[in-house]
Structure formats: structure tokens, C-alpha cells
Amino acid sequence: MSDKKPNILLVYTGGTIGMVKDAETGALHAFNFNNLLKQIPELKLLDCKIETTSFKNPIDSSNMNPEYWVQIVDTIERYYDAFDGFVVLHGSDTMSYTASAISFMLENLSKPVVFTGAQLPIGDLRTDAKENLITSIQIASLQENNVPIIKEVCLYFEYKLYRGNRTTKINAEHFQAFNSLNYPYLAESGVHLKVKHEYLLRPTLNSTFKVHRKLDNNIALLKLFPGITPSYLNNVLNTPNLKALILETYGSGNCTTDTWFLEALKEAISNNIHIINVTQCVGGGVNMGQYETSNHLKHIGVISGKDMTTESAIAKTMYLLGKLESPELFKNKFEIPLRGEIA
Known part of the structure; x- marks a missing residue:
């Protein structure tokens, strides 16, 4: 049995989760993900390797559109063979739209793509960003016999993992910002991380991974x-x-x-x-x-x-x-x- 640690790629598109607050001025500024381990030392406890990439110009998710969706799938395709899982950091306002779109744009996906974000910036005293980020990475790195357990586009927020294209943002203030009312959640984080295997998507693994970029928004x-x-x-x-x-x-x-x-x-x-x-x-x-x-x-x-x-x-x-x-x-x-x- 291999002891190779899973490789996880963090893809930062923008949003509250990537902001830190200046302790003196209180102003928010973009987080430098190259210093991720310095800012969140708990990540060292995870049994995986983490690398990061970011949009050249991170955006507020209110500005999300199909052109940015193509950027996301381009990134995943570029690094698909080199990584075992992907965590996409995204503003919460349009996260359900993006997670839904990416699920269709990635055909025959055999690795996890986990969307997450936060209601409060990562440097805030009461932030939900650290837990969302840490657990999303842990979920993306879950394997059985060196094969990813999750093989679909998901959304993780406030202790629950959902199928991405089943989610809706339901609250702009509470940490539990999302829900999936017509499909059960896929995993729950508590003292233990419990995966509900019976609800996971089971793709046809003998089919070739394919990326679709052409979207028509008429x-x-x-x-x-x-x-x-x-x-x-x-x-x-x-x-x-x-x-x-x-x-x-x-x-x-x-x-x-x-x-x-x-x-x-x-x-x-x-x-x-x-x-x-x-x-x-x-x-x-x-x-x-x-x-x-x-x-x-x-x-x-x-x-x-x-x-x-x-x-x-x-x-x-x-x-x-x-x-x-x-x-x-x-x-x-x-x-x-x-x-x-x-x-």
C-alpha cells in the first residue's frame, strides 16, 4: 500500500475567505496564499500536500460570469493529472451558480472539486474561514486504496458537504449560509468526519475526463x-x-x-x-x-x-x-x- 500523500490544489478566485483585516486600520486586503501555512499552521496537521494558485485579479463573486467559469475549468484541466483534489475558494453570493456550472463543464470527473468560502474574513476573530478551509482540504484529500472517495463537484460550508449543483444560498448573515433541500448532504464534520457514501455520485470511471468551455448565456x-x-x-x-x-x-x-x-x-x-x-x-x-x-x-x-x-x-x-x-x-x-x- 502506498504512503504517498494526496496533492491538493487551492484555487483562489476571490471572496471574503481570502481577505484579512489590518489589525491597526481595520481595512480588508487580499490574503497572500503563498504564506498560507504561516497564517494557518493547522494545515500542517493535514495528511496531504497543498499548493496554491490564484486568479490574476481576484474578483468579488457578484462579478462572477461564464468567462470566469472557463478560467476555473482551465485551471483544473491544466493541473488535473498532477493533483488528487481541488479546493476552489469563492465568494458565497454566487457560489451555488458557479458550483452548478462547473459540475456540467467537467464531464467524467473522477476527483473532488470542493467549493468553499466564508461569511467572515480569514483574519477575523470569529471567522468561519479557517474551519471551512481546513475541512474542505481534508475532504478533498480523502482516499481509499489511493483513489479519491469524492468524485464530483461539491460545496462545503459550516460543517456540511453538499452536492454543488443541489445548493442554494439561504442566509446572508448566519454561518450556515447554504442548504440542499432536495438532496441529502454528502458528509458532516463533527468530532469525526462522516461521509454518507450512499449519496455520493458514482461516475463512469472508464470514460475520459472532458472539459466543456462553450456556454450560451442568451x-x-x-x-x-x-x-x-x-x-x-x-x-x-x-x-x-x-x-x-x-x-x-x-x-x-x-x-x-x-x-x-x-x-x-x-x-x-x-x-x-x-x-x-x-x-x-x-x-x-x-x-x-x-x-x-x-x-x-x-x-x-x-x-x-x-x-x-x-x-x-x-x-x-x-x-x-x-x-x-x-x-x-x-x-x-x-x-x-x-x-x-x-x-
Whole structure:
């Protein structure tokens, strides 16, 4: 049995976790990850080797976009053979969007990619950054018979590891900022680190690792509300170059049955605009046809997002559009799990 220590690469994109506070002025400035072991000596206790790389210009996660997602997968591909696991440090505001996107962009992934961040800077007295970072590295280095235990894109925050494309940020103040309401957490950190093996993604390991970079963001997101007007819906549907509309409906996929609403969607679908139905509820999913108010959507060809998060639906739509799928193939691919994003 080999005693080779796992190699873990930290990829810093930006965000609160990478900030330290000047003790005298109180001002925040970017953390120098080359001095990581000096700042967090506890990392020396981990049974792995750690190297770091960073975006040339780290960004606030509010500025995250598909171009930065490509930078992340470029980095992972560049170092894929040299490292056993990856920890991506990212601002929490858009972390669920990024984790979802990266899960689709990395096909046949056989190593862990763990996203983490913090609500407080790493140098703050009450920071959550150290625990999130240390445990994320520990999770990324977990192996059995020299093979990584985790083989998917995950998100670790406040003692729990989640499937990345199942997460949503639910709180801007508490340390428990994320949740995965439609899929169980994958691991929990306490006195012991407990992995729930039965919920881990099991990829086909004889398939070649492949990176997808082409994303198409000619999409729109529309949240239904009582009183929505025809002009509002039509303005969204008439967006130049629009290829898909993600519709956040009520409950289990319900919407108004007003003729103008359904006719507008029907016309959009006839013009090859994909209409995708996800629920605006944080838990549960779409079940078109359960009620009359969703049966109309099913009849005109609206695509079911099932129990997918909005973040994951956006990422999956960009990914599938980037593959230039035919309308029929797009619908078929969207409604089946590609990376464990739906049941």
C-alpha cells in the first residue's frame, strides 16, 4: 500500500475567505496564499500536500460570469493529472451558480472539486474561514486504496458537504449560509468526519475526463407573481437572441391559466425558444400535470425542471445551449440527470 500523500490544489478566485483585516486600520486586503501555512499552521496537521494558485485579479463573486467559469475549468484541466483534489475558494453570493456550472463543464470527473468560502474574513476573530478551509482540504484529500472517495463537484460550508449543483444560498448573515433541500448532504464534520457514501455520485470511471468551455448565456429568468402583465412577459420573450426562458412558477409548477399567458409561451416555443419550468419554492420540485394550472404548460411543450434549483437550471441551460443541441435533444437531456442535479 502506498504512503504517498494526496496533492491538493487551492484555487483562489476571490471572496471574503481570502481577505484579512489590518489589525491597526481595520481595512480588508487580499490574503497572500503563498504564506498560507504561516497564517494557518493547522494545515500542517493535514495528511496531504497543498499548493496554491490564484486568479490574476481576484474578483468579488457578484462579478462572477461564464468567462470566469472557463478560467476555473482551465485551471483544473491544466493541473488535473498532477493533483488528487481541488479546493476552489469563492465568494458565497454566487457560489451555488458557479458550483452548478462547473459540475456540467467537467464531464467524467473522477476527483473532488470542493467549493468553499466564508461569511467572515480569514483574519477575523470569529471567522468561519479557517474551519471551512481546513475541512474542505481534508475532504478533498480523502482516499481509499489511493483513489479519491469524492468524485464530483461539491460545496462545503459550516460543517456540511453538499452536492454543488443541489445548493442554494439561504442566509446572508448566519454561518450556515447554504442548504440542499432536495438532496441529502454528502458528509458532516463533527468530532469525526462522516461521509454518507450512499449519496455520493458514482461516475463512469472508464470514460475520459472532458472539459466543456462553450456556454450560451442568451437566456432569461422570470419569476411569476400575481399581477404579472402581458407587456412584461412579451418584453422578456422579445429579448434579442433569446434562446431559453427559465420560468419560476408557483408550488409544484403552477401558473396562471390566462389565455394571453399560455399563448405567449406557446408562440415562443414555436419560435424555438426553450421554456423551462422550475419552482420558486426553495424545496420540492415541479410536477407538471398534478394540477390543472400546470397541465397546460405540459401540453404546450414546456420543459420540466423537476426538483432542480434555479441556479442549476441556469447553468444546465447555458451548458446544453453551448452544445447546440436540437430542440428535441435539448428537452430530453434537460429532463434527465447529467451530474446528479435532479432525481
